[in-house]
Amino acid sequence: MLPWNYGFEWNTGHIVFLGAFYTVLVVVATTVISAMGRARRDLARDCAGDIRWHSDFHDLPASDRMCRHVLTGEFRRRECPNAFDCRRCQTHARLIERHPPPTPEEPEEEILGMSFPLDRFYHRGHTWARPEPDGTVTVGLDELASRLAGNPEAIELPQPGTKIHVNGPAFRIRKRSAGVRVLAPVDGAIIETGSLERSWLLKVKPSATGEPAFRHLLRGAEIHPWLLREMERLQLALTAAGASPALADGGVLVADMAEACRQADWDAVSGEMFLEP
Amino acid sequence: MDKALIARGVKRCTTGRFLLWILPWLGLLAFGLYSAGLCLVKGLNQTNMDNRFAFGLWIFLDLTVIALGAGAFFTGFLLYILKLDELKAVINSAVVIGLVCYSGAMTVLAVDVGQPLRAWFTFWYPNVHSMLTEVTFCISCYLTVLLIEYLPIVLQNRRLRDVPHLMVFEHELHKLVYVLAGVGTFLSFFHQGSLGGLYGVLRGRPFAFREGLFIWPSTFFLFILSAAAVGPGFILCTTFLVEKISHQRLVNRQVYRLLARISGLLLAVYTAAKSVDTLIWINRTSPGSGFAAEQYYSWRPFGTWILLAEIVLFGLIPALILLAPRLRAHTRWMVAAAAMACFGVALNRFVMTVQTLALPTLPFDPFLSYFPSWQEIGTFLAVVAYGVLVYSFSFRYLRLFPEERELRVEPARQQAGLEFVER
Numbered sequence A: 001m002l003p004w005n006y007g008f009e010w011n012t013g014h015i016v017f018l019g020a021f022y023t024v025l026v027v028v029a030t031t032v033i034s035a036m037g038r039a040r041r042d043l044a045r046d047c048a049g050d051i052r053w054h055s056d057f058h059d060l061p062a063s064d065r066m067c068r069h070v071l072t073g074e075f076r077r078r079e080c081p082n083a084f085d086c087r088r089c090q091t092h093a094r095l096i097e098r099h100p101p102p103t104p105e106e107p108e109e110e111i112l113g114m115s116f117p118l119d120r121f122y123h124r125g126h127t128w129a130r131p132e133p134d135g136t137v138t139v140g141l142d143e144l145a146s147r148l149a150g151n152p153e154a155i156e157l158p159q160p161g162t163k164i165h166v167n168g169p170a171f172r173i174r175k176r177s178a179g180v181r182v183l184a185p186v187d188g189a190i191i192e193t194g195s196l197e198r199s200w201l202l203k204v205k206p207s208a209t210g211e212p213a214f215r216h217l218l219r220g221a222e223i224h225p226w227l228l229r230e231m232e233r234l235q236l237a238l239t240a241a242g243a244s245p246a247l248a249d250g251g252v253l254v255a256d257m258a259e260a261c262r263q264a265d266w267d268a269v270s271g272e273m274f275l276e277p
Numbered sequence B: 001m002d003k004a005l006i007a008r009g010v011k012r013c014t015t016g017r018f019l020l021w022i023l024p025w026l027g028l029l030a031f032g033l034y035s036a037g038l039c040l041v042k043g044l045n046q047t048n049m050d051n052r053f054a055f056g057l058w059i060f061l062d063l064t065v066i067a068l069g070a071g072a073f074f075t076g077f078l079l080y081i082l083k084l085d086e087l088k089a090v091i092n093s094a095v096v097i098g099l100v101c102y103s104g105a106m107t108v109l110a111v112d113v114g115q116p117l118r119a120w121f122t123f124w125y126p127n128v129h130s131m132l133t134e135v136t137f138c139i140s141c142y143l144t145v146l147l148i149e150y151l152p153i154v155l156q157n158r159r160l161r162d163v164p165h166l167m168v169f170e171h172e173l174h175k176l177v178y179v180l181a182g183v184g185t186f187l188s189f190f191h192q193g194s195l196g197g198l199y200g201v202l203r204g205r206p207f208a209f210r211e212g213l214f215i216w217p218s219t220f221f222l223f224i225l226s227a228a229a230v231g232p233g234f235i236l237c238t239t240f241l242v243e244k245i246s247h248q249r250l251v252n253r254q255v256y257r258l259l260a261r262i263s264g265l266l267l268a269v270y271t272a273a274k275s276v277d278t279l280i281w282i283n284r285t286s287p288g289s290g291f292a293a294e295q296y297y298s299w300r301p302f303g304t305w306i307l308l309a310e311i312v313l314f315g316l317i318p319a320l321i322l323l324a325p326r327l328r329a330h331t332r333w334m335v336a337a338a339a340m341a342c343f344g345v346a347l348n349r350f351v352m353t354v355q356t357l358a359l360p361t362l363p364f365d366p367f368l369s370y371f372p373s374w375q376e377i378g379t380f381l382a383v384v385a386y387g388v389l390v391y392s393f394s395f396r397y398l399r400l401f402p403e404e405r406e407l408r409v410e411p412a413r414q415q416a417g418l419e420f421v422e423r
Helices: A012-044 A048-059 A090-098 A143-149 A220-240 A266-273 B015-042 B057-068 B070-081 B085-113 B131-155 B164-175 B177-200 B218-246 B253-288 B293-298 B304-323 B331-358 B374-397 B404-416
Strands: A108-111 A114-117 A127-131 A137-141 A154-156 A169-175 A178-183 A188-195 A200-206
Touching: A012 A048, A012 B131, A012 B164, A012 B177, A048 B164, A108 A220, A114 A143, A114 A220, A137 A143, A137 A188, A143 A220, A143 A266, A169 A200, A169 A266, A178 A266, A220 A266, A220 B404, B015 B085, B015 B374, B057 B070, B057 B085, B057 B177, B057 B218, B057 B331, B057 B374, B070 B085, B070 B131, B070 B177, B070 B218, B085 B131, B085 B218, B085 B253, B085 B374, B131 B164, B131 B177, B164 B177, B177 B218, B177 B331, B218 B253, B218 B331, B218 B374, B253 B293, B253 B304, B253 B331, B293 B304, B304 B331
Parallel strands: none
Antiparallel strands: A108 A114, A127 A137, A137 A200, A154 A169, A169 A178, A188 A200
């Protein structure tokens, strides 16, 4: 269908038809090439983790994307517009300026038989971050996550020197042949790796220090309502994944949930609880 | 065995049951490929078509699946251009249906045209005076667009998302999908119209010939309207069928009702336009060609019942059901009406293809009859089997219904009596 083909004439009809046809081809090709170029740029900027989290966050059920201020009753209904990164949320900044979080009276909170020390910050993907006096940050799994994973088959920790980003992958846990990535609570570079026995997993040299660097993490009075909600999510995930009724009122979570609920689809449960849909 | 490829939190049957499901379809596909192979190797003498009856089962199939596959472009248009966000729940499924329909139609067309080694002649030496040229170009382009739209759906597979390069490319391509939706809408409008126009310009066939606007006969617009009307209806029917087969809810009932409302509204407009067009044809176009319209319906089995069935039974009635909120609220009524609308469009394409060619146009012409050969039927069935297989694999390994996981948790949420969970 080109000017040198049989039957072609330089008339309006041919020019309009061919013009439209070739425009379509150019638009389609440009779109694909543009997507490839943008993807290349994203990879060069090391944005893959961020993109993955935003995509995962978008795929979470609407009820799991709720703002932290719904947990504390400041909003009745609000979806987090920043994919759980409150550092850039003006609403969060305004609210904590208006009602600064109270300093906890107890050093530790005991919730449903689980201990949550209040000297640290908690990520909604079940990790904690504790600022150390030497300027580093220690990262570990919270008690709920530890009981979910129990005695994991493997924990794949990154090598020292690896950079991690908030809401990007920090490490992976493998249990009952199901692997799940755990989200990083802070930005920084890994300087040392630990183990579950040492009750911490990563020591990180943070990219930023001070309150703003931890603004996106839960603390103090937020822990209790958040954990109650997480227990409900766990109950829901277990029921949907085929487990028989579990978590009776007043009961305490067993040390190794994955082993205790053999009939549940553990891949689905861990994906739900560690925010990896 | 293949659990690692299946999305988290969704329910799929065991690998064994899945193999049992696909086995008969694979058998049908093999039979169909053999039939198509015979037609390609030995020629069109394997079919019951001839120089007088040159359009048969395959062209009927092409026109029907292209109309039913219009849900892909129309849903894309409603979602990405008109921003009807509720349709996100079915857009992936719509793209797969569109891809299956268009690729199936192209394959059958290739068998019908024959000489596969010279397929490129269509593009390089086109007959610029033929509406089929426009159809060929548009369908080829739109199939390419559908393949590109299908790519992000494939790349969302759980395993493929673990490859950073693919995941980032999928993300970026998905961001630009509105461009493809726009191009798809443009192409679809034109080729649906051209397929209709193809019949409307047949001056030698007064049964099909229609007047129109400028160079476009009325069938150009009627084909666009009917395809846009049944596209959402077909998505509704397939989603309902998949829900029944997989024994689970896949989309919210509001999405069903929205699709039904859109389909009903467009079907009502189409039925009105078709009625006006038929009246003009009966009173002006056909007498102008020297034929009284009623004589076309004196050849059995094509009596006036076929016209009434097309306009009233499969046009007006489903349109009224889909537009009535009380009836639409009942899933059975809604799905039955959508299925009737789809059947109506299939009947329209049958009439345009088969009845047009069967009717005599000259005094010495006989009434022609045609029944497809087993090779034609085999090729037809291969397209059906191919469609079922592509959709089955896509449903199993890709996320065709983004709401599925959440809807699956819903009964558990109610069973657990959770109060704190936001809805």
